[in-house]
Amino acid sequence: MSDKPSSDDAASPPLAKNCTVDLVVAALLFLMGAVVVVEARRLGAGWTSDGPGSGYFPFYIGLVICISALGIMVQSRRAVSRDDGVFVDREQMGRVLQILLPAMVYVLVVWVLGLYVASAIYIALFMILLGKYPVIKSVVLALVFNALFLVLFEAWFKVPLYKGTLDPLRFLGY
Numbered sequence: 001m002s003d004k005p006s007s008d009d010a011a012s013p014p015l016a017k018n019c020t021v022d023l024v025v026a027a028l029l030f031l032m033g034a035v036v037v038v039e040a041r042r043l044g045a046g047w048t049s050d051g052p053g054s055g056y057f058p059f060y061i062g063l064v065i066c067i068s069a070l071g072i073m074v075q076s077r078r079a080v081s082r083d084d085g086v087f088v089d090r091e092q093m094g095r096v097l098q099i100l101l102p103a104m105v106y107v108l109v110v111w112v113l114g115l116y117v118a119s120a121i122y123i124a125l126f127m128i129l130l131g132k133y134p135v136i137k138s139v140v141l142a143l144v145f146n147a148l149f150l151v152l153f154e155a156w157f158k159v160p161l162y163k164g165t166l167d168p169l170r171f172l173g174y
Contacts (some may be wrong), residue, residue: 011089012089012090012092013089013090014086014087014088014089014090015087015088015089015090015093016084016086016087016088017083017084017086017087018079018083018085018086018087019076019077019078019079019080019083021087021088022072022073022076022079022085023073023076023077024117025072026069026070026072026073026076027069027073029065029066029068029069029070029072030065030066030070030073032065033062033063033064033065033066033068033069033173034062034066035057036059036061036062036065037059037062038067039055039058040056040058040059040062041055041059042055042057043055043058044056045058045059048051085173087161098130100126101125102122106118106119106122109121109122110162110164111164111165112164112166112170113164113166113168114131114161114162114163114164114166114167114169115161115162115163115164116146116149116161116163116169117148117164117168117169118152118164119142119144119149120142120143120145122141122142123138123141123142123146124139124141124142125138125146127141127142144173150169150172150174154174155174160174
């Protein structure tokens with residue numbers, strides 16, 4: 001597979017440059033590190049009579065994360081003027097959203113219908129819409145795989161997985 005952009009990729013407008021994404025990620029890392037530092041201090045980040053407090057090591061890990069994030073911020077700010085690299089363009093973002101948005105809906109459907117039913121629907125729809133498989137083949141494979149998972153987890157391993165608020169598989173006795 002070639003690393004050269006196709007004519008379609010070249011025509012797709014950029015949505016974000018590398019330095020912009022670096023700054024956003026650095027800011028999120030700094031925020032995460034700051035939360036760790038604050039919570040570690042609340043737990044006790046100092047040295048106690050019997051050794052380090054419960055927040056001692058998390059405090060320093062959070063501090064290293066914050067310092068690293070500041071380094072990334074400085075580095076990306078210096079690179080803004082010479083950054084011509086595109087992190088993501090519209091076409092690439094569309095492909096990412098084709099996976100991300102259904103995955104987010106899947107999480108909500110799991111809450112209502114449970115893991116088995118939601119997974120069967122998710123697999124079948126992905127096979128039909130993105131994989132371009134025939135509907136019958138997609139539905140049969142999704143049902144077979146989720147029936148196998150049900151038997152594997154519920155009957156053999158005796159590990160009940162989430163059935164959802166509606167519990168549509170209640171009639172099976174699991």
